[in-house]
Amino acid sequence: MIFILVLLLIVLVISGLPLFAGILGASLLGLYTSGVEFTAIPIEIVRLANSPILLAIPLFTFAGYLLSHGGTSTRLVRFSRSLLGWLPGGLGVVALVTCSFFTALTGATGITIIALGGLLYPALISERYKENFALGLMTTSGSIGLHFPPSLPIILYGFVSGTSIEKLFMAGLIPGILIIGVPSLYSIYMGKKWKLDRPRFSAGEFLGALKGAAWELPIPFLILVGIYSGLSTATEAAALTVVYVLFIKVVVFKELNVFKDLPEIMKESMKMVGGIMIILGAALAFTNYLVDAFIPMRILEFMEGLMDSKIGFLILLNIFLLLVGCMMDIFSAILVVVPLILPLADRFGIDPVHMGIIFLTNLAIGYNTPPVGLNLFIASSRFDRPVVQLYRATLPFLVLLLLTLILITYWPGLSLFLPNLFK
């Protein structure tokens, strides 16, 4: 009977049952079989109100949504164009840099592709970049930048795994730069090959663009400085960011009307927060059941019998996480998978901070992986192209990112150098 119900639940989840409901169902079934009171579930959900760090999630999300309205994206693109546009393939580099800036602030929720795609894609085409190159670039850009503060997935990983968020932010910097850097080099190479026009660097335009973007550019750096100077916690930094962004949007640029635009943006952003956090609540309950039923330990024993080398584990992990990343969105993947994997990683001597970076990189790439990677569908609807064309268009970028992933996974120093420096 239980077996049939479990099977039924799995079928429902695969066919599109909202994940929070699926996880709640799984917890109910699990608790029922192990004879524990169902009230164990609300006890865990209530924990959403117990952690100061979770407060950072609605605040940063709100700030990100505020930034995605109005002219911020235009100003940022203008600035990075004036700074990097003169490179061969410069506009491609510009797209990667601005998109990652935006993704760090808004999370890999597709906002980047939607907010910046309309601006950058036509620009790329008009500068005679090949259509498939432009499409592939814009699609992969949707999940690049997750490694930079104040990325929400990092905060969530830190919360779920009990790892220091400050350390994780530090650890993400070098891998993050690598993930932008490798596709950028590709764009430069293609720009040279196609002999694209290269506008000259103009000091006047640069200064003008700098002035235009002067309010928004410092935001990530202010957050970093605030956190690492000990001036504020991540949560306090989030509150300061919201107030700062409100100030520039409402007072400086007068782009947002407090009464007309703000309520809508608040609702939209909190819908997204609700969608993520209710899964978090359900996942807390489910994890609690798993741990009580010794499931992670059993997986550990099983895996230990299967293999005994760290490399073997990492290879398997990469494949597994890519699959997960292409099926699930990044938030639920972290919530569901991290508690299961962490004891394994610990057993094989992998630093939880490094583990977090491996996780993020895998999941970010999974977003672009055919057949069901989320970015492919967002880009397909945004640029009005068939998904199959996007499979082809993203392929070169996918290969490059996979190479970067290998580097990040098997060279822990890349992730651990900075956090160890600041210890």
Add this chain to the structure above:
Amino acid sequence: MIVLRLVDRILARIEGWLIIAMLSLMVIFTFFQVVLRGLYTHGHLPWANTLMGQIDWSEPFVRLLVLWITFLGASLLTRDGKHIQIDLFSSILPPRWLPLRDFILSTVCASLCAMMIKVCVDYLSMEMEFGGTMFLALPTWTGQIILPAGFGLLLVHFLVKAVDQGIQTVRSIRE
């Protein structure tokens, strides 16, 4: 049916207002906490510390708002049908099957929410009896009332969806 839709709309309105109010409070209180703490530790102003002591309830209050906003936001999201989900079949299944699938999924969600209401009510009655107090000497269950209420809101929205999709299913079969 008309009544159900009306309830659905009115609830969504209220959820929207609550979200706006709570998020505003969240921003305002957290911001003031940072500023006061900064004034005290870096500006060495004793009155900032006194003021901080006056609003020491605001920190747990704001954390509680996270829980409330979670349920209210998720509830509004239900109306849009945009919950996070794995969706392998939308592109594979023939389109005329989709209403039936959606009807089944919404019904399952509604039933799970109904079960959760029962579980949370049990939990709350336990809290009423044995639970302690939180900030401002309020009993803890007052803050946790959002659990059954939140699942209740989700239930209503999923029910309305299920009914809508049920009607669509019947229609698509007739055609």
